[in-house]
Amino acid sequence: MTILIIGGAAQGKTAFARTLSPEQDIVDDLHVRVQQAMRDKTPLPNASDFVGKTVVCQEVGGGVVPIDVFEREWREYTGRLCCDIAAQADRVYRVYCGIATCIKGEA
Structure with a gap:
């Protein structure tokens, strides 16, 4: 089973992942x-x-678009990769303030 977990920095994503896998x-x-x-x-x-x-x-795509070319390309590639992983994933979760919300599949 493929699972993608996204969210902001220090929101509890890894701790949540450990409860699943x-x-x-x-x-x-x-x-x-x-x-x-x-x-x-x-x-x-x-x-x-x-x-x-x-x-x-x-999540790296929110906020101000960086002036630095490398930073823009990194964010773009990471975002597109997450879209590709989400498309093939059985489940996708977003974790915010330590609370996971299933946004694809059944929890």
Whole structure:
């Protein structure tokens, strides 16, 4: 089962993920992994890399659009990757203030 969990920084996403999946099935901080791959110029992750996993990603698209080209490209890629993962996921949750809301699938 593929699960995507999104939400702002420090909202309890990882703690919630641990209630759903064994530790080894959790991919935490997807946004950081994408950023590191872009900085290192290594292959970027794609949605098929996360089939059967619980993926945790911080929302990075809200707020002011950065002037820095790298920051804009990183946010764009991360957002599109989350859309692709959400499309294939069995469940998608948004966590806000430690409260998870199922926005796709049945909780």
